[in-house]
Structure formats: C-alpha cells, structure tokens
Amino acid sequence: EAQVTQNPRYLITVTGKKLTVTCSQNMNHEYMSWYRQDPGLGLRQIYYSMNVEVTDKGDVPEGYKVSRKEKRNFPLILESPSPNQTSLYFCASSPSRGKGEKLFFGSGTQLSVL
C-alpha cells in the first residue's frame, strides 16, 4: 500500500532532550516536506526537500533540523526541544515539486514538550 509512515504517533518529552521523528514513504517520491499544525493557525511548513541531499527552509524552521540521505526517508530532528514546539507534526510527499502536485500526508505525530 502506498503510504507515508511517521513514528512515533505520540511523544511526550522534556525541554532540552533531543528527539527525532521519522518519516518514510514507499512511493519513490522526490519531494518531501514537514508541516506543523497548531490550533487557529492551520498548517505551516517547517522544511522541505526536493531530492536526496537537497533540503531548504520553510516558513517556521527555527529549532528544527532535517536530513535527506535516502530518497524514502526524511527525519525531523529537534536538537533541544522547547514547550513552544508542542504541536501536531505531519510529514508529506509528492512525486515532484510542482504547483498542481497532490501531497500525500502521514497520520501525524502529536508532540508534547514539558
């Protein structure tokens, strides 16, 4: 089944403890992206990647890192999480960059930073 898989689904951590949220897609998509969803704000893009080893900042990149060493994986790294990073995170992918391209979303990771 074609899908975007994120792990974990839920995560509770404490301020300053490094964490990684994994994202993997099995559709051979070139483009991948991370969004965060906050009440009253909709979804905002954190980082995106147009292909292996090519990543760039979105609208809200502060406090996050990403890497794209393989085409299928695009982990989101929080080196020193803070409470304002408590949010619902979504990974998404599409066959390529493009204005009309459909994004395929993962099921989300609910992160709480205490």
Add this chain to the structure above:
Amino acid sequence: GDSVTQMEGPVTLSEEACLTINCTYTATGYPSLFWYVQYPGEGLQLLLKATKADDKGSNKGFEATYRKETTSFHLEKGSVQVSDSAVYFCALSNQAGTALIFGKGTTLSVSS
C-alpha cells in the same frame, strides 16, 4: 505574501443540508488551489483541486470553482452526510511549487 482566508467554524449542519465553506486567497502569479480534508485522528487527504481559472474541481459530491476575478475557491456540497464531519482546509501552492499555504481550517459537524 501568499495567504488563504477561510470562514471560521465550527459549522454545524443536519444531514442532507447544503454546505458552503468560503475560501479566498491572495497570491502572486497563478497558483493551484486545493481543498484537503482531515478526519479525526488522521492525516490530510486531498479532496479536490483546480489548477487554472474557471476550472471546477469535484470529488465525492463536493465541488469548488477557481474564480480568479474574486480570488475565491468556495467549497460546496448539495447534501451533506454524517460521514462528512471533518476539518476542511483550503490551500494554494506557492509560486515556486515548493509549499502549500493553508487556511486555518473549518470544522464541519453533521448530525443525523
């Protein structure tokens, strides 16, 4: 910069009622426009899209028309069902095609 404004929710309807969720946008160039739906506990799914002016996107009884003159992409359905209860997001593609710009979302609740 590019932005999307959609009507505030929640929207509460009875089954078989008509639905309209308003969406207007501000963008440079000619973006593609999308409606995504998020069911409880799930990720977003594409509901419909339109890539140029006057295009009509449709799916599962929902439809929306890309209106360049009014910069709008309103979502409509003639008869809603309980299973349509979800959060609906209007979105546009940025000019580079590297991101979707989302509205804040509208929660729809349909009761039988």
